[in-house]
Amino acid sequence: MWQMYFVLFTLFMGLVGVFLVAYLATRLILLLLDIHKKRKSAKFPLKRRKQNVKTMIIAGSGGHTAEMLRLLPQLGDCYSPRHYVMASTDKMSSDKVISLEKERSAGNGRHAQDYIISQIPRSREVKQSYLTSIASTLYAGLYSLPLVAKSKPDLILCNGPGTCVPICICAFLLSVLGLRRIAVVFVESICRVESLSLSGRILYYFADHVIVQWPELKDKYPLTRYLGRLV
């Protein structure tokens, strides 16, 4: 008798598994179709947003941070709270972010600073080989999932380098699972004239928007967006 229960139970669990996989696969496909449609069109949602946009900003390091800091002061106060993420070895970026936020709160006359900074291990040092990069990116990924799941942003802004990839992958997973729809916006560096960076090439497949700063790149990668030179 118990054998029969066992067989029925296994069949039932198998069915649940199949449905779950089918459900997730459908969600994945629908999400990718939605992203693809948005990226190809020039139209934007008509729905007006009422709440603030909880924003996670990934400060890459060096030139990446410098470019990000050119973009951020232009963003309105509705992009708040802001959660900055940077490599633990990157003292320069945290100093610059703190001074930018000081200017912002001085500018709008508020004393409350609506931001936090998190530090994560670096996914790829300059000149590190691709093979060890995979290992350290996975390691960085372990940090990224709880970081993104806890922060639950509406939007992730990033512009490379590697540090941003595991975070964006985690954000995409949360979107697929339906736990939180997180928009990922990647801005390619001004230095990239002829080809996308490694981060850009990875994010090209699932970020909500990939913005390039040269028309040549837009021609080469049609699902990117060119808004003119930004920095």
Place this chain on the structure above:
Amino acid sequence: MADDEKRVFLTVGTTAFNELINTVNQSDICNVLKELGYSRLLVQKGRGQVDPKQPENIEGFRVEHYQYKESLHDDMQEADLIISHAGAGTCLEVLNMQKPLVVVINEELMGNHQLELAKRLQSDSHLFYTTCKDLPDLLRNLDISSLKPFETGRPEKFASFLDKAMGIS
């Protein structure tokens, strides 16, 4: 300090680029610069091992140097011509000041994707792009008037795009 003197500022950022410093510091190149009307060469030598020297037999041409400063902004602002390594940050900073710029690529650092930017900006006539080997010729035939003004980047376009994409209007 006479304010009408024309200055050249040579910067290599945080890199070591001895070849460039040695090339510009040759007395015939200093002579070329003097004939172009420049009377001062200021060198920011970065991690390089060579100290630029005052060239002999050239009257009225001063050579000075230092290693690094927190901000190179003031020295760029005071310069009338800037010679630089291909660092993207430096290129954009100088072009945003509308200063004539000669970018010299370090051939020891090939594969550096920052070169893409300098090359592109040269094709739009915003700067001159050369190697150490060809720098003397470029300076001898330097025609600053052939450079076109550089429009600064528009970060506000990003903000307005993002507002639309996120449904904020």
